[in-house]
Amino acid sequence: xxxxxxxxxxxxxxxxxxxxxxxxxxxxxxxxxxxxxxxxxxxxxxxxxxxxxxxxxxxxxxxxxxxxxxxxxxxxxxxxxxxxxxxxxxxxxxxxxxxxxxxxxxxxxxxxxxxxxxxxxxxxxxxxxxxxxxxxxxxxxxxxxxxxxxxxxxxxxxxxxxxxxxxxxxxxxxxxxxxxxxxxxxxxxxxxxxxxxxxxxxxxxxxxxxxxxxxxxxxxxxxxxxxxxxxxxxxxxxxxxxxxxxxxxxxxxxxxxxxxxxxxxxxxxxxxxxxxxxxxxxxxxxxxxxxxxxxxxxxxxxxxxxxxxxxxxxxxxxxxxxxxxxxxxxxxxxxxxxxxxxxxxxxxxxxxxxxxxxxxxx
Amino acid sequence: xxxxxxxxxxxxxxxxxxxxxxxxxxxxxxxxxxxxxxxxxxxxxxxxxxxxxxxxxxxxxxxxxxxxxxxxxxxxxxxxxxxxxxxxxxxxxxxxxxxxxxxxxxxxxxxxxxxxxxxxxxxxxxxxxxxxxxxxxxxxxxxxxxxxxxxxxxxxxxxxxxxxxxxxxxxxxxxxxxxxxxxxxxxxxxxxxxxxxxxxxxxxxxxxxxxxxxxxxxxxxxxxxxxxxxxxxxxxxxxxxxxxxxxxxxxxxxxxxxxxxxxxxxxxxxxxxxxxxxxxxxxxxxxxxxxxxxxxxxxxxxxxxxxxxxxxxxxxxxxxxxxxxxxxxxxxxxxxxxxxxxxxxxxxxxxxxxxxxxxxxx
Numbered sequence: 216x217x218x219x220x221x222x223x224x225x226x227x228x229x230x231x232x233x234x235x236x237x238x239x240x241x242x243x244x245x246x247x248x249x250x251x252x253x254x255x256x257x258x259x260x261x262x263x264x265x266x267x268x269x270x271x272x273x274x275x276x277x278x279x280x281x282x283x284x285x286x287x288x289x290x291x292x293x294x295x296x297x298x299x300x301x302x303x304x305x306x307x308x309x310x311x312x313x314x315x316x317x318x319x320x321x322x323x324x325x326x327x328x329x330x331x332x333x334x335x336x337x338x339x340x341x342x343x344x345x346x347x348x349x350x351x352x353x354x355x356x357x358x359x360x361x362x363x364x365x366x367x368x369x370x371x372x373x374x375x376x377x378x379x380x381x382x383x384x385x386x387x388x389x390x391x392x393x394x395x396x397x398x399x400x401x402x403x404x405x406x407x408x409x410x411x412x413x414x415x416x417x418x419x420x421x422x423x424x425x426x427x428x429x430x431x432x433x434x435x436x437x438x439x440x441x442x443x444x445x446x447x448x449x450x451x452x453x454x455x456x457x458x459x460x461x462x463x464x465x466x467x468x469x470x471x472x473x474x475x476x477x478x479x480x481x482x483x484x485x486x487x488x489x490x491x492x493x494x495x496x497x498x499x500x501x502x503x504x505x506x507x508x509x510x511x512x513x514x515x516x517x518x519x520x521x522x523x524x525x526x527x528x529x530x531x532x533x534x535x536x537x538x539x540x541x542x543x544x545x546x547x548x549x550x551x552x553x554x555x556x557x558x559x560x561x562x563x564x565x566x567x568x569x570x571x572x573x574x575x576x577x
Numbered sequence: 578x579x580x581x582x583x584x585x586x587x588x589x590x591x592x593x594x595x596x597x598x599x600x601x602x603x604x605x606x607x608x609x610x611x612x613x614x615x616x617x618x619x620x621x622x623x624x625x626x627x628x629x630x631x632x633x634x635x636x637x638x639x640x641x642x643x644x645x646x647x648x649x650x651x652x653x654x655x656x657x658x659x660x661x662x663x664x665x666x667x668x669x670x671x672x673x674x675x676x677x678x679x680x681x682x683x684x685x686x687x688x689x690x691x692x693x694x695x696x697x698x699x700x701x702x703x704x705x706x707x708x709x710x711x712x713x714x715x716x717x718x719x720x721x722x723x724x725x726x727x728x729x730x731x732x733x734x735x736x737x738x739x740x741x742x743x744x745x746x747x748x749x750x751x752x753x754x755x756x757x758x759x760x761x762x763x764x765x766x767x768x769x770x771x772x773x774x775x776x777x778x779x780x781x782x783x784x785x786x787x788x789x790x791x792x793x794x795x796x797x798x799x800x801x802x803x804x805x806x807x808x809x810x811x812x813x814x815x816x817x818x819x820x821x822x823x824x825x826x827x828x829x830x831x832x833x834x835x836x837x838x839x840x841x842x843x844x845x846x847x848x849x850x851x852x853x854x855x856x857x858x859x860x861x862x863x864x865x866x867x868x869x870x871x872x873x874x875x876x877x878x879x880x881x882x883x884x885x886x887x888x889x890x891x892x893x894x895x896x897x898x899x900x901x902x903x904x905x906x907x908x909x910x911x912x913x914x915x916x917x918x919x920x921x922x923x924x925x926x927x928x929x930x931x932x933x934x935x936x937x938x939x
Contacts, residue, residue: 301721356829366765369773403728403817411731411814436821440829452773453818455765456811460819461796461826466720467802468830471861480856488847492837499833 225255227536228318230303232261232287233325235522239269241324244529246273248537255537258318260284261305282317287326290522294332298417306330309335313515319540320516321333322507323530327519331367331510338515341545343552346371347512348379349451349519350386351458352505357441359382361387362401362439363511364451365458371450374556375415376400377425381551382511383446384428389542390535396445401453417448424558425551467547505533509539512548516540587617589898592671594623594649595687597884598797601631603686606891608635610899613892617899620680622646623667630704639929642716644679646670650687656694665904672699675877681902682878684869684894687742689881693729700877703907705914708733709874710741710813711881712748713820714867717804723749724763724801725873726813727820731937735811736918738779739787740764744873745808751904752897758807763794763815786920787913831862869894871901874910878902 231241238261245257257279271278284305288297300512301307306325312318314337314405323330331347340347363369363383371379380398387396393473400418402410408549421430431444436457441445449457476486486493506528510517516539520532591607593600600623607619619641621628640908646667650659663669668687674680676699685692693709702709710726725745726733733741742760749758762780762797764772772795783792798819801809811819838848838855850853868890872879878901882894 354829356832369765401818403731403814434825436818437825437828439822440825449818452765453815456763456798456815456819457822458821460801461798463799463802463829464823465830466799467716468827468834468862471716471858472834475851475858477853478854482851485847485850488850489837489841489844492840492844496833496837500830546926 216248225514225537225540226258227255227319227533227540227562228258228260228282228309228321229533230261230305230309230321230323230325231259232264232284233323233522234520234524235324238262238265238523240524241529242266242269242273242276242524243526244524245533246275247526247530248533249275251534253534253537255533255540256280257533258282258312260309260312261287275428278337279356282308282312288329290326292326292329294326294328296325297329298332298336298466300471304464306515307333307337310334310515310517313517314338320518320534322518322520322529324520324524324529327366330517330519334510334513334515334517338513341376341512341514341552342549343556344378344382344512344548345375346378347510348382350383350509350511353458354499354505354561355440356458359391359505360439360442360445360447361390362449362458364400364449365508366383366451367510368451370452371413373413373416373420374559376414376448376450377559378512378552380417380421380428380448381447381555382548383448385544385547385551386509386511386539387409387445388512389539389544393445395429395510397429397431398446398448399431399438399444399458401439401447401449402433402435420555420559420562423562424460424541425555451489465500472496501527505531507535509535514545516544587682587899588620588680588903589617589895589902590620590622590644590671590674590683591895592667592683592687592707593621593628594625594646594667595822595884596882596886597686598887600624601702602792602886602888603637603891604628604631604635605888606886607641607895608637609888609892610895611637615895615896615903615926616898617628617895618642618820619895620644620671620674622674623649623669631741644670644674648934650686650691654688654691656688659688660698663691669695669699672696672879675879676700680897682880684882684891684898685886686878686886686891689728689751692879692881696872696875696879700875700879703874703876703914703920704911706740706744706874706910707737708740709872710744712871713816714869715801715809715820715823716861716867719804720866721753721867722801722804723752723809724807724809724811724820725818726811727816727870728813729872730813732814733775735775735778735782736803736921738776738810739782739917739921740810740914742779742783742790742792742808742810743787743917744910745810747906748871748873748901749807751901751906752845757791758834759791759793760808761793761800761806762809763801763809763811763819764795764797782917782921782924785924787917789913816898827862834858847863863889867893869897871897876907878906924925 260282263283285303288306310312350363351365508519518536622644625645650668711729712725713727870881880898
């Protein structure tokens with residue numbers, strides 16, 4: 216497994232042709248990750264004639280290589296079309312590099328649906344996982360919280376939520392030094408509401424069948440930014456809406472701050488005096504620092520970088536891909552899912568038997 | 578109907594004993610609404626011995642009255658217990674005042690579940706509405722957007738989403754000068770996802786059966802703060818999570834701004850120079866300015882003020898209640914729902930007939 220590789224042996228394949236900002240930004244992002252201290256080989260996948268001169272500009276990229284691909288997946292391409300016919304694209308060839316063992320992880324800024332379909336088709340799912348989930352790194356008052364699923368599936372049943380929790384927990388451990396990350400299930404908190412049945416069932420399984428997990432029960436929307444738990448689990452519909460609603464609100468407050476700083480001459484002078492702090496504030500609000508949605512549940516590390524990511528965002532995604540490639544993540548997930556699902560079935564059978572006894576005794 | 582009453586004839590009943598901050602803050606909030614120019618009678622409901630001296634302090638409240646109630650609904654009381662037994666509470670008597678025509682609208686800072694149960698039991702639903710919905714006023718780049726449902730129902734089928742859209746649109750018109758508010762259905766926007774079936778069905782009904790509505794189709798989470806439409810429709814689970822996630826993110830950015838302003842001596846001096854702008858910024862982020870969730874779909878105006886609302890928040894809720902009491906809101910909703918549901922049924926029958934013909938022709 217990749218988990219046993221040493222740092223220097225890791226290779227990250229980058230679909231360098233997708234993304235709204237073109238290959239120059241992607242190459243610059245990879246170079247930035249290396250400058251920041253990343254020790255990994257980079258395999259740029261795309262048009263060699265375009266990529267070679269871009270890579271030459273960066274001395275940091277001496278250990279990188281190019282895998283030529285003649286075409287690019289368009290944002291409007293249908294996922295199944297790409298799976299069936301677009302095998303000469305940089306996306307297909309990047310994922311193929313992981314399948315063939317040439318690379319240990321892949322990053323793409325391209326079409327999300329196509330990347331998911333190609334990854335599923337080429338790399339298959341981890342044993343015991345029904346569906347993959349997409350992660351988001353969410354900035355909080357304590358650091359970062361992982362939220363999943365943020366868009367792979369519009370619905371999730373109780374078993375799938377349990378699987379998301381197991382994957383999210385292992386993912387958090389792989390990314391950080393935290394050995395026992397805390398996990399919460401996203402729910403509503405009005406006094407008379409207890410959420411959907413399936414969320415309550417998922418909570419029961421996590422409590423009873425996975426005693427090793429630091430499961431904290433239900434959390435509410437505001438607890439995400441509050442950093443109440445390390446991992447927040449939800450279905451892809453709710454997670455996507457929560458993430459985008461929060462991004463919209465953060466952007467609105469950022470806009471108000473900007474208006475405040477430029478409102479009057481005095482405000483402008485005041486802003487000058489706090490320039491270093493404001494630069495730091497801007498960095499914190501900038502989504503580039505948390506770029507990189509991971510497709511969990513797939514037999515291989517696949518990171519989706521935002522289509523509009525700048526070099527800094529691409530660098531974050533490359534670093535995340537390398538961290539994951541190094542961790543014994545997939546074995547751990549397959550093993551935990553198998554154990555938990557078995558225990559959950561056993562518990563369900565025991566409950567059924569107990570209720571039979573109750574009925575018989577009546 | 579209340580819509581025909583002139584401004585001065587409106588009476589707003591206030592459950593003055595609920596809320597975390599006690600009756601003094603509620604009385605002060607009502608006084609503030611009058612000072613701001615509200616022309617309405619206030620009926621304070623609660624312990625006369627407590628309320629009378631508080632009201633006497635405010636000369637603005639000469640037109641107000643007290644309805645004595647001997648007890649208070651606790652935050653932990655079960656809704657059905659309140660409906661069955663707690664008829665001497667300030668909450669029950671406030672809602673009863675609307676039922677008996679003594680008041681035109683009611684406000685409570687108390688137990689949300691109990692207020693919903695009492696309102697449903699006493700005032701009943703508007704004809705044609707399956708379930709009530711709770712609104713939130715959401716600050717945006719253009720002004721305010723109404724989001725509903727934010728917590729009354731964890732699930733909503735296609736017909737209920739259509740009813741929420743009709744109620745939300747009429748509500749927006751009642752609150753503002755906008756005659757044709759735009760309406761959007763909250764959905765996810767990843768390329769390969771088109772959302773739940775029921776959302777697509779709701780969109781189809783709104784498009785085909787309600788040609789008078791300025792329906793703009795699907796919107797995403799970030800479009801709420803973006804102010805892309807006036808009314809955003811969703812189920813209570815998603816709406817609650819979106820609202821709380823956005824509040825959490827806004828609070829986090831606000832916290833970062835505060836850290837920036839107090840980080841260094843220079844920053845503190847700079848903050849002094851922009852003090853007026855910063856006060857305005859604080860006001861904008863303050864949720865009090867948008868306090869007041871309305872229970873739409875009930876035969877009467879019921880406004881839930883946040884339990885922790887300050888006087889400013891209570892004043893906002895009182896003003897909202899009075900605006901709604903004046904508008905011909907409920908007749909309009911009942912009429913539109915009847916028309917749209919009839920047209921929707923007719924369209925469904927026509928589609929069925931057409932598919933029968935297609936099958937027969939094969």
